[in-house]
Amino acid sequence: xxxxxxxxxxxxxRLRRQIEELSAMEAEPARQAEIAELQxxxxxxxxxxYGNLTPWQKTLVARHPQRPYTLDFIxxxxxxxxxxxxxxxxxDDPAVVTGFARFRGQPCCVVGHQKGRxxxxxxxxxxxxPRPEGFRKALRAMKxxxxxxxxIFSFIDTQGAYPGxxxxxxxxxxxxxxxxxxxxxxQTPLIVTVIGEGGSGGALALGVGDRVFMLEHxxxxxxxxxGCAAILWKSAxxxxxxxxxxxxxxxxxxxxxxxxxxxxxxAGGAHADPPHAAEILAPYLEKALKELQKTKGSLLPEExxxxxxxxxxxxx
Amino acid sequence: MAWFRxxxxxxxxxxxxxxxxxxxxxxxxxxxxxxxxxxxxxNLSVCPKCSYHFRLSARERxxxxxxxxxxxxxxxxIKSGDPLEFKDTKRYRDRLKVYEARVGKxxxxxxxxxxxxxxxxxxSAMEYAxxxxxxxxxxxxxxxxxxxxxxxxxxxxxxxSCSGGARMQEGILSxxxxxxxxxALARLAEARLPYISVLTDPTTGGVTASYxxxxxxxxxxxxxxxxxxxxxxxxxxxxxxxxxGFQRAEFLVEHGMVDLITHxxxxxxxxxxxxxxxxxx
Ligand SMILES: [Zn+2]
Numbered sequence: 001x002x003x004x005x006x007x008x009x010x011x012x013x014r015l016r017r018q019i020e021e022l023s024a025m026e027a028e029p030a031r032q033a034e035i036a037e038l039q040x041x042x043x044x045x046x047x048x049x050y051g052n053l054t055p056w057q058k059t060l061v062a063r064h065p066q067r068p069y070t071l072d073f074i075x076x077x078x079x080x081x082x083x084x085x086x087x088x089x090x091x092d093d094p095a096v097v098t099g100f101a102r103f104r105g106q107p108c109c110v111v112g113h114q115k116g117r118x119x120x121x122x123x124x125x126x127x128x129x130p131r132p133e134g135f136r137k138a139l140r141a142m143k144x145x146x147x148x149x150x151x152i153f154s155f156i157d158t159q160g161a162y163p164g165x166x167x168x169x170x171x172x173x174x175x176x177x178x179x180x181x182x183x184x185x186x187q188t189p190l191i192v193t194v195i196g197e198g199g200s201g202g203a204l205a206l207g208v209g210d211r212v213f214m215l216e217h218x219x220x221x222x223x224x225x226x227g228c229a230a231i232l233w234k235s236a237x238x239x240x241x242x243x244x245x246x247x248x249x250x251x252x253x254x255x256x257x258x259x260x261x262x263x264x265x266x267a268g269g270a271h272a273d274p275p276h277a278a279e280i281l282a283p284y285l286e287k288a289l290k291e292l293q294k295t296k297g298s299l300l301p302e303e304x305x306x307x308x309x310x311x312x313x314x315x316x
Numbered sequence: 317m318a319w320f321r322x323x324x325x326x327x328x329x330x331x332x333x334x335x336x337x338x339x340x341x342x343x344x345x346x347x348x349x350x351x352x353x354x355x356x357x358x359n360l361s362v363c364p365k366c367s368y369h370f371r372l373s374a375r376e377r378x379x380x381x382x383x384x385x386x387x388x389x390x391x392x393x394i395k396s397g398d399p400l401e402f403k404d405t406k407r408y409r410d411r412l413k414v415y416e417a418r419v420g421k422x423x424x425x426x427x428x429x430x431x432x433x434x435x436x437x438x439x440s441a442m443e444y445a446x447x448x449x450x451x452x453x454x455x456x457x458x459x460x461x462x463x464x465x466x467x468x469x470x471x472x473x474x475x476x477s478c479s480g481g482a483r484m485q486e487g488i489l490s491x492x493x494x495x496x497x498x499x500a501l502a503r504l505a506e507a508r509l510p511y512i513s514v515l516t517d518p519t520t521g522g523v524t525a526s527y528x529x530x531x532x533x534x535x536x537x538x539x540x541x542x543x544x545x546x547x548x549x550x551x552x553x554x555x556x557x558x559x560x561g562f563q564r565a566e567f568l569v570e571h572g573m574v575d576l577i578t579h580x581x582x583x584x585x586x587x588x589x590x591x592x593x594x595x596x597x
Contacts, residue, residue, distance in 0.1 A: 161525075163545030163553045168563060171573045173524035173544035177498060181530055184499035185506070200482075200491060201525040201544070208495050222482045222491040222522070227549075232404035232484060246487040247400045256399065258488050305499050309460065311492040312453030313399035 005060050008049060012268055015042040046268035053217065055249050056240035059225055061217045061269050062196045063159075068274035070097055070112030070155040073195060076278035077285070078103055078110060078153075087136035090170060095126045095158070096134030096206075098141040103153065104286060109145035111138040111206055112155030115196075128197075129162035132175035135205045139179050142186060149297060151189040151289055154206045159224060161202030176205040183208035184308070185301050189292035191285055193263070194218045194250075195270075210304055211288040212258070214250040215277070216265040220258070221248040258311060344368050346539060360580045369517060369537045369580055374426035374441035377476050381439055381584050387430035391461045396423055396454045400487050408485040411447070419446045423454040424479065427462045429471070433588030435597065438466040441476040442523075449479030451523055452486040456493025459527060463500035463511075472510040472591050477528040480546075481521020494526035501530050510594040512587060515542050515565070515574065529573070533590060535583075536565035536574045 019038050022031055053061065061067070074081050074097075083099035085092040098111040115128035138154075145152045161172055183190065192209030198220030214220060221228075221243075228246060229238035247253075250262040263281050270277035295303065342353050346368035356363060360380070361370040372380070379385040395416070402408040424446040429438045440462045442449045459475065466473040482490040504511050513531030515524075517540035525544050528534070536542060543563035551558055561567050568574040578586045591597075 161544065163549045165550065165554060165558070165562070168543050168545065168550070169571050171529070171571070174529040174573055176525040176544070177494075177527070177529040180495050180498035180526055181502045181505070184495065185502045201494065201522055204491055204495060205525075208499070220488055222487050223484055228484050241404075245400070245402050245404060246484065248487065253488055256489060258492060301502075305503070308492065308496045308499050311496055312456050312489050313397050313486070314394050314453045314457055315397040316393050316395075 006064070008053070008057055009268075011045050012042065012049060012272075015045060043267050046272065050217065050265070050267065050269055054240065055219070055243040055247075055252075056225065058217050058249055059197075059219050059239075059243050061271070062219045064269065064271045065117050066271040066274075067196055068270055068277055069117075070110075070114050070157060070195070072274055073155055073193075073278055073281070074101065074110055074112075076275055077282055078108075079105075081110070084141060085137070087133040087140060089133070089136060091131075091133045093126075093131050093134030093137060094124055095128050095130040095162070096138050098138050100141075100145075100150070103151075103289070106289070107150055109141055109150050109152045110155070111141055111152065112195075113158040113203070113206065115157060126162060128158045129160060130158065130202055130205075131162050131164070131167045132170045132172050135161075135175040135179050135202075138206055139182055142183065142190075146186050146188045146297075149188060151191065151292065152186070152209075153285065154190065154192045154209060156192060156194040156198050156203045156207050156218075156220075157196035158199050158202045159197055160199035161205070176201045179205040180208055184304060187297040187300055189289060189295075189297075189300065190304075191288045191292070193281065193285070194220050194259070199224060208304070208308065210292050210300060210307070211260050213261050213263050213281070213284050213288075214253060214259045215263050215270060215281070216250055217269050218250060219243075219248040220250075220253055221246050256313070345370070362580055367579070368539055371444050371478060371517065372441075373445065374422070374443045374476075377441040378426070378428050378430075378439065380580070381432055381474070381476075381587070382428070382430040383432065383434065387428040387439070389426060389428045390465065391427045391458045392422065394423070394454050394457055395421060396452055396486075398485075399453070399489055400485070402485040402487070404485075411485070415446050419443060422446070423458070424449045424451065424483075425455045425458050427458050427465075429465065429469075432474075432584065432591065435588065435591045435595065436469070436471045437474060437591065438462050438469070438471055439474045439476065442478040444478040447483065449477075449523075450481065450483035450490075451479060451493055452483035452490045453493060455479075455483075456490075456496050459493075459497045460500045463497065463504050466509060466511075467500075467504055467507055470507075470509065472512070472595065473504060474512045474514060474587060475527055475531075476514040476516060477519040477523050478516045479519060479521070479523040479528075481523055491522065494522050497527045498530060501527060505532075510591060512590065514583070514587075516540050518542070520544070520546055531575075532594070533576075534574045535586065536568065536577050537580060537583075538565060538577050540565040542568050542574070 347366035
């Protein structure tokens, strides 16, 4: 865990630099051929490295600052985006964004966690960790979507709900709990995509959907690997062990029936090519929406109940 | 050897089926007074000096709430598996065996039905002694079955929470139990059947962030620790010591998250009164 946590990307970074340098030079056939060859090599090396990431490495990729966030996916996939603010009770929470837009011409509601890229943004977004107001704002928008028969697209990307004094005072637990109960009962299609970090209750509070997709290198867990390691191994340095033990990758979640489909990422991860990542995701959302719109809204909660009712593993 | 046993966090976090440690004398968690064990037990496991409510086992709770201590348990044949083949410093499977031998085969919650002051009711009570009352697939399944039974029979549901939160050893499957139980409670609410959440010390994490906060009424025992994030996690985040009484039941009433605090001696009567009122009996 020492040094650059993303050091496994080193061969990719080196190739990219070589390509950039060559591209900056005068174009001539031999050089063009060399660039093409390096490009091929880059794709191959990226696929190899990203095809063999450990759960901990995936956690780092899921947290990568260049990874597309909710607002990036909105910009890439939706039209006429209009954001709304506030929970009408206490405040607006910038760690959650919500609003209305069109997806392939169809009016819809969008909710999602939002992280920041630079220091200023990170602080403004509270590192993507919602306070109760964020969950309540999202629920307000989702209820409005139900009222106007609009489908909901939810994007999950948070380390978890914010553990702070004010958050506790204003009912962090209650806010999450109410979202779980109310989302279960919404009579409108709800399509969830885990795009980065799915951190515990704060993630699930936007995650009770008819379809749950997960990007190939996203992670989703009951507690952060660091938190789990601190409790069970008595040291946060065991985070890689905890990440492996908790089975947090998209493949694991698919295997345990928690998610519906794994959405592939571009070679080298979504952060290597956000527009391409969005392009790959689009048909999944489109197909899910088409399927769900065939069912009457009032019948969706029953289907959703059956879906979540099956989750869990026990012996008799 | 000390002449009393201090209640400290055992290394393996395996505790007796009641939270009162063995020995002639016990030290109260709250006022730190040393009190005669028998006296505590005869006082509904409440500290005679400061009224701190010691933890109860699920069956002690049932005996206290059901009329004539008569009840029928259900959902008894479900036990934890090891879906992730989880291993930290110890195998989850081995941990489970230790708890099953020491506490019982019911995992961290027991479900029962019977009468409370003459009202037919389904009650689920958590078993803190079983892995800190942690919520994994079994707790999720049993509580969902309890809600479904209440729905089928048209009876009210009471869940007595006592838990540190979701069970890490079942990873994401534990997290999804929050959604599953909450969805079952949504159906109960739709059928206009009362659900009362009783919060006891401690109720934190994913348990608070799902069923424990969703009661038509949330009733807490005095001084119970109730919160989402654990106090230590918050202290590390804000780098400040937390104020006295933070996340205690009284704090939650003050902030509007809990309806009322009820002394253990009054709990049954209080529940009975509300249930008769809601059911217009
Ligand atoms: Zn005391």
